[in-house]
Amino acid sequence: ADEESCRCGGGIKRKTLDAxxxxxxxxxxxxxxxxxxEGASKLxxxxxxxxxxxxxxxxxxxxxxxxxxxxxxxEPEIDKANGDAECTKQTSQSPVTYWTLLRDNRPFCFYLAxxxxxxxxxxxxxxxxxxxIHAIHSNNDSSSDDNSSDDVSVxxxxxxxxxxxxxxxxxxxxxxxxxGFDRRLLMIGIDLLGAIVAWLFIIAVTYRxxxxxxxxxxxxxxxxxxxxxxxxxxxxxxxxxxxxxxxxTIVTGMVWSAVAAFGSAGGGFLVAxxxxxxxxxxxSLTYVVSACFMFYVSEGKWNVSTNDRNxxxxxxxxxKSMLMDLIRYLSASNFAPVVLFKFSxxxxxxxxxxxxxxxxxxxxxxxVAFRLGLLFGxxxxxxxxxxxxxxxxxxxxVPKTIQEACIASIWVAALGCLLMGIPQVPFWLLCVFTxxxxxxxxxxxxxxxxxxxxxxxxxxxxxxxxxxxxLALIAESSSATAAGIMEDAFGLPPEQVCLYLGxxxxxxxxxxTLFHVAGGGVSSVDKEPTLVSDDTESTVASSENxxxxxxxxxxxxxxxxxx
Numbered sequence: 001a002d003e004e005s006c007r008c009g010g011g012i013k014r015k016t017l018d019a020x021x022x023x024x025x026x027x028x029x030x031x032x033x034x035x036x037x038e039g040a041s042k043l044x045x046x047x048x049x050x051x052x053x054x055x056x057x058x059x060x061x062x063x064x065x066x067x068x069x070x071x072x073x074x075e076p077e078i079d080k081a082n083g084d085a086e087c088t089k090q091t092s093q094s095p096v097t098y099w100t101l102l103r104d105n106r107p108f109c110f111y112l113a114x115x116x117x118x119x120x121x122x123x124x125x126x127x128x129x130x131x132x133i134h135a136i137h138s139n140n141d142s143s144s145d146d147n148s149s150d151d152v153s154v155x156x157x158x159x160x161x162x163x164x165x166x167x168x169x170x171x172x173x174x175x176x177x178x179x180g181f182d183r184r185l186l187m188i189g190i191d192l193l194g195a196i197v198a199w200l201f202i203i204a205v206t207y208r209x210x211x212x213x214x215x216x217x218x219x220x221x222x223x224x225x226x227x228x229x230x231x232x233x234x235x236x237x238x239x240x241x242x243x244x245x246x247x248x249t250i251v252t253g254m255v256w257s258a259v260a261a262f263g264s265a266g267g268g269f270l271v272a273x274x275x276x277x278x279x280x281x282x283x284s285l286t287y288v289v290s291a292c293f294m295f296y297v298s299e300g301k302w303n304v305s306t307n308d309r310n311x312x313x314x315x316x317x318x319x320k321s322m323l324m325d326l327i328r329y330l331s332a333s334n335f336a337p338v339v340l341f342k343f344s345x346x347x348x349x350x351x352x353x354x355x356x357x358x359x360x361x362x363x364x365x366x367x368v369a370f371r372l373g374l375l376f377g378x379x380x381x382x383x384x385x386x387x388x389x390x391x392x393x394x395x396x397x398v399p400k401t402i403q404e405a406c407i408a409s410i411w412v413a414a415l416g417c418l419l420m421g422i423p424q425v426p427f428w429l430l431c432v433f434t435x436x437x438x439x440x441x442x443x444x445x446x447x448x449x450x451x452x453x454x455x456x457x458x459x460x461x462x463x464x465x466x467x468x469x470x471l472a473l474i475a476e477s478s479s480a481t482a483a484g485i486m487e488d489a490f491g492l493p494p495e496q497v498c499l500y501l502g503x504x505x506x507x508x509x510x511x512x513t514l515f516h517v518a519g520g521g522v523s524s525v526d527k528e529p530t531l532v533s534d535d536t537e538s539t540v541a542s543s544e545n546x547x548x549x550x551x552x553x554x555x556x557x558x559x560x561x562x563x
Contacts, residue, residue: 114293121286157484164477170225175466260380342472382438413440414505421499
């Protein structure tokens with residue numbers, strides 16, 4: 001047989017079968033098969049083919065029968081290779097839209113429904129907690145002339161710190177769990193536990209205890225810290241290529257924005273209408289509904305850990321060893337600085353300041369809830385528009401454009417923060433400036449997540465996302481603490497707090513711009529590199545000629561063949 005027609009991507013191809021003697025069928029030698037992309041499994045199939053053909057040599061006169069056997073035996077392999085290549089070609093040429101993503105990707109639809117329901121419960125709990133703290137302090141200080149607004153700011157700062165720092169501590173553990181266990185089952189189990197913890201808030205309402213609010217928030221955020229890495233890392237497993245992953249990530253961000261825009265504003269009305277206790281009951285039900293949606297996600301490869309790692313899960317050293325693997329992995333990766341993007345922009349989150357703005361002009365409890373809902377609604381609108389705008393200027397095949405969008409987003413967020421520092425602006429204009437700031441924060445969050453999802457290997461993505469998430473929460477909690485101190489200890493109005501944080505954002509934006517111009521991060525990367533984690537026991541064979549590569553496996557269909 002012709003040597004040129006003998007091999008193609010580890011498979012078998014022939015120019016013609018009619019002129020090829022049966023005993024001359026081109027088979028790979030054992031050494032060649034061990035080096036091929038398909039490995040030992042392809043060698044085994046070819047050995048079986050050889051045995052079948054040798055059996056048919058006993059009747060050399062029956063040419064038609066031999067050719068029929070040869071074609072029936074090999075056509076499935078040839079058709080599969082050609083079919084996969086054609087499928088890849090058509091997929092790469094056909095456009096990916098939001099509609100086709102939602103229409104054709106059933107697991108992602110259920111995931112999106114679960115995420116939406118879960119996020120509605122989170123916003124409702126957060127608004128109810130803020131309103132309850134304000135109501136408790138107002139009742140305690142109604143008969144005195146003390147500065148109750150200062151006490152409320154401190155109490156809100158404590159709440160935010162409890163929410164964020166608990167996530168910071170638990171996120172690395174959640175990342176290890178996401179890389180070591182089935183991510184879908186983890187999300188279901190944590191949702192069910194969250195439904196139980198939500199009832200502690202009802203007890204806090206009954207006893208009007210701020211301390212119980214902190215305890216319930218702590219337990220709820222422990223579960224959130226364990227949940228978030230699995231939620232972030234399971235998304236790339238539901239998509240087939242970079243374009244689908246980009247659309248899915250943006251859709252998820254749009255859902256967050258829609259819930260923040262309409263759910264938070266509606267949540268403000270709901271809290272004022274049915275009360276905080278009923279809102280906490282609704283929050284408990286959202287956890288159950290979220291778990292049900294994830295239950296209906298189809299079975300798939302949601303556990304990306306290797307067999308060796310699974311066998312070591314009972315070892316007390318597993319957590320430490322997996323975190324050390326993460327450090328070595330990031331130190332060898334050119335995209336490692338990207339995990340600091342969210343850390344930079346989350347300094348510009350102003351939840352404490354938003355509460356102060358809503359309390360201006362001696363507003364009562366219902367008016368505070370309404371204004372707070374409008375401000376969070378402006379945040380949602382900005383978060384919706386930011387990623388949509390940056391999508392028009394980014395390309396997944398050109399990572400440099402994604403990093404440029406991240407840096408531009410920091411500039412926009414800093415500008416919005418400075419505009420919020422203008423004194424005595426109308427409340428509607430304050431909402432506009434809040435939306436500008438939020439658009440920059442959201443655009444950076446989406447695009448930095450895309451960089452990590454694109455370049456990180458599936459078995460390390462959970463831990464990388466946990467570090468990324470933890471650093472972002474450290475910045476957000478530090479911002480909340482700094483804003484509370486500036487308002488209470490130094491007596492600064494919220495406008496001046498926004499001004500100082502905006503100037504700090506300008507410094508961060510300038511530093512990241514210089515970093516990008518100097519070629520840092522992925523600014524000099526033209527295509528996605530192949531990175532293999534040190535703790536994964538697998539063999540990755542690369543062909544010298546790119547034409548030998550027929551079809552790359554989907555993220556959810558990666559098979560690690562030990563040869």
